[in-house]
Amino acid sequence: MSATLEVKDLSTHFFTRAGVVKAVDSISFSVERGQVLGLVGESGSGKTVTGLSIMGLVDRPGRIVSGSIKLAGQELVGLSERDWRTIRGRKIAMIFQDPMMTLNPVLRIDTQMIETVLAHADVSRESARERSRQALSRVGIPSPDERLTAYPHQFSGGMRQRVAIAIALLHDPELIIADEPTTALDVTIQAQIIAQVQKLAAETGTSIVWVTHDLAVVSGLSDRLAVMYAGRLIEEGPTAEVLRHPHHPYTLGLLNSLPINNPQGQPLNQIPGSTPSLLRLPPGCPFGPRCSHRQDDCASAAPPETSVDHGVRLRCFHPVARQGALA
Amino acid sequence: MSDFLIEARDVSKRFSQEPDLAAKVAGLLGAKTKRIVVHALDHVSLGIREGEVVGLVGESGSGKSTLGRIIAGIWEPSDGEIFFAGTARNGLNDVQRRAADLAVQMVFQDPMSSLNPRMRVAQIVGEAPQYHGIVPQAEIGAYLADLLQKVGLDPSFAERYPHQFSGGQRARIGIARALAVKPRVIVADEAIAALDVSIQAQVINLFMKLRAELGLAYLFISHDLGVVRHLADRVAILYLGRIVESAPASELFRAPNHPYTVALLANMPKVETGKHAFAPLEGEIPSPINPPTGCHFHPRCAHATARCTAEVPALREIAPGRMAACHLNDAV
Amino acid sequence: MTDAALVTTLPPVETPFRIFVSDFVRNKIAVSALAIIVVLALLAIFAPWVTPQNPYDLTQISIFDNMLKPGEKSMDGKFFLLGSDEQGRDMLSAMIYGLRMSLFVSATATAIALLVGVSMGVTAAYFGGRVDTAIMRLVDLQLSFPAILIALILLAALGKGIDKVILALMLVQWAYYARTVRGNALVERRREYIEAAQCLALPRYIIIFKHLLPNCLPPLIVVATVQVAHAISLEATLSFLGVGVPITEPSLGLLISNGYKYILSGKYWVSVFPGLMLLLTILSINLVGDHLRDVLNPRLKA
Numbered sequence: 001m002s003a004t005l006e007v008k009d010l011s012t013h014f015f016t017r018a019g020v021v022k023a024v025d026s027i028s029f030s031v032e033r034g035q036v037l038g039l040v041g042e043s044g045s046g047k048t049v050t051g052l053s054i055m056g057l058v059d060r061p062g063r064i065v066s067g068s069i070k071l072a073g074q075e076l077v078g079l080s081e082r083d084w085r086t087i088r089g090r091k092i093a094m095i096f097q098d099p100m101m102t103l104n105p106v107l108r109i110d111t112q113m114i115e116t117v118l119a120h121a122d123v124s125r126e127s128a129r130e131r132s133r134q135a136l137s138r139v140g141i142p143s144p145d146e147r148l149t150a151y152p153h154q155f156s157g158g159m160r161q162r163v164a165i166a167i168a169l170l171h172d173p174e175l176i177i178a179d180e181p182t183t184a185l186d187v188t189i190q191a192q193i194i195a196q197v198q199k200l201a202a203e204t205g206t207s208i209v210w211v212t213h214d215l216a217v218v219s220g221l222s223d224r225l226a227v228m229y230a231g232r233l234i235e236e237g238p239t240a241e242v243l244r245h246p247h248h249p250y251t252l253g254l255l256n257s258l259p260i261n262n263p264q265g266q267p268l269n270q271i272p273g274s275t276p277s278l279l280r281l282p283p284g285c286p287f288g289p290r291c292s293h294r295q296d297d298c299a300s301a302a303p304p305e306t307s308v309d310h311g312v313r314l315r316c317f318h319p320v321a322r323q324g325a326l327a
Numbered sequence: 328m329s330d331f332l333i334e335a336r337d338v339s340k341r342f343s344q345e346p347d348l349a350a351k352v353a354g355l356l357g358a359k360t361k362r363i364v365v366h367a368l369d370h371v372s373l374g375i376r377e378g379e380v381v382g383l384v385g386e387s388g389s390g391k392s393t394l395g396r397i398i399a400g401i402w403e404p405s406d407g408e409i410f411f412a413g414t415a416r417n418g419l420n421d422v423q424r425r426a427a428d429l430a431v432q433m434v435f436q437d438p439m440s441s442l443n444p445r446m447r448v449a450q451i452v453g454e455a456p457q458y459h460g461i462v463p464q465a466e467i468g469a470y471l472a473d474l475l476q477k478v479g480l481d482p483s484f485a486e487r488y489p490h491q492f493s494g495g496q497r498a499r500i501g502i503a504r505a506l507a508v509k510p511r512v513i514v515a516d517e518a519i520a521a522l523d524v525s526i527q528a529q530v531i532n533l534f535m536k537l538r539a540e541l542g543l544a545y546l547f548i549s550h551d552l553g554v555v556r557h558l559a560d561r562v563a564i565l566y567l568g569r570i571v572e573s574a575p576a577s578e579l580f581r582a583p584n585h586p587y588t589v590a591l592l593a594n595m596p597k598v599e600t601g602k603h604a605f606a607p608l609e610g611e612i613p614s615p616i617n618p619p620t621g622c623h624f625h626p627r628c629a630h631a632t633a634r635c636t637a638e639v640p641a642l643r644e645i646a647p648g649r650m651a652a653c654h655l656n657d658a659v
Numbered sequence: 660m661t662d663a664a665l666v667t668t669l670p671p672v673e674t675p676f677r678i679f680v681s682d683f684v685r686n687k688i689a690v691s692a693l694a695i696i697v698v699l700a701l702l703a704i705f706a707p708w709v710t711p712q713n714p715y716d717l718t719q720i721s722i723f724d725n726m727l728k729p730g731e732k733s734m735d736g737k738f739f740l741l742g743s744d745e746q747g748r749d750m751l752s753a754m755i756y757g758l759r760m761s762l763f764v765s766a767t768a769t770a771i772a773l774l775v776g777v778s779m780g781v782t783a784a785y786f787g788g789r790v791d792t793a794i795m796r797l798v799d800l801q802l803s804f805p806a807i808l809i810a811l812i813l814l815a816a817l818g819k820g821i822d823k824v825i826l827a828l829m830l831v832q833w834a835y836y837a838r839t840v841r842g843n844a845l846v847e848r849r850r851e852y853i854e855a856a857q858c859l860a861l862p863r864y865i866i867i868f869k870h871l872l873p874n875c876l877p878p879l880i881v882v883a884t885v886q887v888a889h890a891i892s893l894e895a896t897l898s899f900l901g902v903g904v905p906i907t908e909p910s911l912g913l914l915i916s917n918g919y920k921y922i923l924s925g926k927y928w929v930s931v932f933p934g935l936m937l938l939l940t941i942l943s944i945n946l947v948g949d950h951l952r953d954v955l956n957p958r959l960k961a
Contacts, residue, residue: 017681042523043494156611157387186386187550191594191607198605213524216553216596220603243598257528258598259557264577267535268557270528274493290525401854428860441851445873455859501855508859 002073003030004174004207005054010067010077012046012053021278023049023062025231028305031175031224034205036198038218038239041228044275047211050228051177054209055094056084072174090120093168097180099160102167103152109136109163110148116170135166140196158189165197172204179211194221215254219243227251230276230286232302237312247312247319249293285317293318331374331410332544333398333431333512338407340368340393365615367393369568370407372642375512380538380545382559382576384552384591388615389565392516395548399433399514429459432505436517438497442489448475448500449485456507470507477540478503479533495526502533506541514546519554531558552595556580564588567615567623570642574649584651587624622654630655682954689950692943699940703759710752711737715908720747726921729928742928744917753914754933758940760910764821765890768828773883775829776836781875783837784844785867794837801834806893814902824903828890839882843875850874877955884948888941895937911937 012024024046031037041047052058054069056076069076071091079087096102104112113132114125121128129148136144139162152160161181168176178197182190198221201208210218218225219239226236227248235248246252255261256269273290276282282289284299291298295318303315344363367390375381375398385391396402398409400416409416411427419427435441442451453471456462462470472482478499489497498518505513515534519527531554537543549555555562556576563573564587572585583589590608610627613619619626625635634654642652684690702709712719724733724747732738741750783794801809810827817823847853848871856866895912897903899919904910909917911933918929 042525156614158611186612187552187591187596188386188594188608189612190596191605192609195605195607214596215524216598219597220599220605254524255598257525259531259553260597262557264557265535267532268528270532271525272529274495274526275523396854399858400860401857425860428858431858433855433858435851435855437851441855443852443856443870443874446870455861458861458865504855504859 003070004033004035004072005031005209006068006070007050007054008068008070010050010053010069011065012049012058012062013065014062016061016279019279022231022281023278024053026067027228027231027233028067029224029226029233029236031207031209033174033207034201035224036201036208036210036218036222038222038225039209039211039228040213040215040218040225042213042275044230044278045228046231047213047228048179051094051179051209051211054175055088055092055177057088057094086120089116089173090171091173092175092177093171093173095161095164095168095176095178095181097183099157099164100152102164103160105152107151108148109150109152113148113167113170116167120171131170132166135170136163138169138200139163139166140192141166158185158192161185161193162196165193165200169200169204169206173206175207175209177209177211180213181210182217183212183214190217197221215243215258227254230281231278232286232315233305233313234287234315235312236314237310241310241312245310247308247314248287248316249291249318249320250287252320253290253292285315293320330376332377332412334372334374334410335394335398335404336372336408336410338368338371338394338397338404338409339366340390340397340402341366341405363616366568366618367615368397368404371565371568371570372407373398373563373570373573375544375546377511378538378542378544379561380547380559382555382562383546383548383565384550384555384562385565386550386612388567388612390568390615391548391565394565395433395514395516395546398512398546399431400428401433425459429455429508430510431512431514432508432510434498434501434505434513434515434518436520438494438501438521439489441501442497442504444489447486447488448480451489451500452485452503452507455504459508461508474503474507477506477537479529493526494522495529498522498526498530499533502530502537506537510543512544512546514548516548517550518547520549520551527554534558552580552591553597564591567613567618569623569652570650571624571653572649572651573642574651578646578649584645584649584656585624585653586628586630586655590627622652679954683950686950686953689947692946692950695939695943696947699758699936699943700762702755703762706755706759710749710755711740712749712752714748714753714756720749722747726926726929741932744914744929745921750928750932753909754911754936757909757911757914757933758936760821760904760908761891761894761912761937761940764824764894764904764910765828765887768825768890768894769832769883769887771825772829772832772886773836773879776833777840777872777875777879779833780837780840781844781867781872784841784848785863785871791841795841798834798837801831802838806831806889807896810893810897811900811902814897819902819905821904821908824894824897827897828894831893832886832890835882835886836879839879840875843878844871847871847874881948881952881955884944884951888944888948891937891944892941911940 007030008028009026010024011022011026014021014023027050029037039047039050049058053064056079058064064077067077110129110132113135114128117123117128117131133144133148136147141147141159141162155163182193185193197208210222212218222239224237225239225242227234227250229250235242235251242251243255246255253271257271259268262268271290276286284301285303288294288298297317303317305313305315307313342365371394373394383391383394397404411430416424416427449471452474453467456470457464457467471485475482475485480496480499489500492500519530522530534545538545547555547558559576561573562576562579563570564585566587572579572588579588580592583592594608608627613623613626621637622635622640625631628635640652640654642650645651645656707713714720724743725745727733727739727743729740729742731742739749743749744753779794783791809831813827813830814823853866853870856870894903894910898910898912899916901916903912906913914933915930922930
């Protein structure tokens, strides 16, 4: 079975005045039909730029310098802006942290949704409206007929995000890139959105790349987990495997630092130091200086990607032994 | 007589939007203008003992930041009083009032906007202790160096500007600024929410270390139940301006009483070891401009009865040291 | 070429000021305009040393040299590059002294207006309520009259004089600063570092002037630059109309006015050269101001 999304050796660099920023550095992963990939990383890890690269939305001074992105077999790197227009919004859709990135504040919801339908489908206005109405009710918005005639500011943050998801789903895309879509939302609202997305992905067979800094959010949602650090994919594998038996010291460190994995009232197992600037990466493994498993060879070369058991890929010379993990 | 170091007693806070000139003219011409009043806090009482960590949990619109700012002395309550060491803060004379104000300091959420971008670290941290004469002019350098070291910063950074630091380092500067006036209570308003995951643990550890070293009390405001469970001795849950439950942390997390607390705990994101179905709490958080009648939570509550829509449940003691505001507790 | 030289001199950590400078020097027109302003300002400051003649010194000027064409020599061999006026003054010298007067008057007025406007604006924003309403209604009132009208009425009431022109220019300007600063201050006041200062029990005057004010100033740079240009042109207008600076110490506006009556008789230089200098000054300042706005506006940067 061919994957919905296949990213191979993708590198996206930014050519700034201060130097070349390797925001995404030779990463590979794939997402099967109907599956959810959790793309996890801290700020500056390159997770957002990865999402934008797949959407063809990297702007100057950034550029995809090498690699390939295939959507259901079709190569996306190097497409003209004209070709992109037939793909973006129809085959791939994006949900942002701030739903107002998608919504126009001065237009009514129905106007925006009908325009979106008509942009890619040759249907009458009436059926476009009907499709918009169905999309709203599909994401759990009560009384969609009334809500269609409202303006974005009349919705709460959670409802706005639902509308943005409804718009993303209008053309039954093959892939949705969700960039921290619940980060700005309250806990109870976040749970609602996740439940909704989970249900929709199962119903429609849409694949999802869920970009987030929060391991807890994707842990219950994703089939596979990809952990990024300083522009590189350092560990990728089935979610349960990665969480139960983290191989990379960084993944282990992240999990061990969570309050829930520490005895109450005791100091947390922290990762020392701070994330390096992409302009001045340490030599060798970028995580080396903060790593508890560091050895002399870590600074000499960047670890290559290796496959280990249980479908996990890894970039580490000295991975954590499989039993050395949390319960 | 309570043993609270700082205590909010029956505090309410209303924010009203006064009609502007145009609205007044429109009103004179017969247009319907109404004053929008937001009840951010509705008769809330909360005390913090010497050296105690109180977790304050709530979602947006709950009023948790408002309560924090009132306790920190940045805002005045619309009703009710703040008591410092048993005395009403507004009844204190100038000298006592200043001492009471300095005793409660705040650490903020946004590590960038909470530091004045045009001041050097030495000035940000050192300004207040110098102004208040806490440290003699001659000793300020050593005092600063000691403070920076305490929060894990190299004292040689003192002459730098905030933009030269990373998010975690800025958070530490904010903590140093609060410590500089020798407070006894720190109000931490989502102090780690904006930080990277690997940095959050460092800052939590710093908070714990400072508590052990300096005997500080914290009001730890957060939406993150995992962090609150780890740090707090006692937890209060706010919903739309009212405390719905307060209890010792261990008991609250073991056996939550209020249906809202139960829902929050169930919805708390956890690192599970696999994909599972989410069972979310239904409904939106109502607007504090127009809150539901009776118990604010009734529209989302699975156990709501007719009484819940009509009558505000009182916050009552349900077990020693445990308070909850729910009519369900009367049935038993 | 210049870009390559720039990169090597940049330190690893870019300070906002350095970013600002390197952004600014990218626009060649603005840099040229800035260079012109610097040259004009230097000319004005050092007028007594750079001009061939002191046009205020009656012993140096001769009525027999009047209305010489540009490039002509007088009978005693003096060279008049830009010609002379009806009193025999060297136009070049008169223009540089006129520029000196124009720049002095407008810069002084702008500086005082800045001081007044900024204090009013930041006070209005910090206190809010009645103080805010009172100050801002005054600003609205001020801004609802044309600047030239207010200045004319004031000068008609007060009479001529440099101090009075400065006062008039100040009074028509301060409201712009007050309004801009208030807008910025309302945003900055909500930031957490102000709350932190309040929490540290620092007195109001320190919070307002040491914490709030410095963070409201950057957008003012643009307004102030454009306002200097406005002040120069307003001063020129007033002097042209004869209510500005005294006739003994002419500014550019007065020089234009003096030569105006000869322009139709072909003696263009008495009016046109001061006019060109005024144009060059105002244009350069506005170009720099426009570019400053582009560089300082975070919205235009991605």
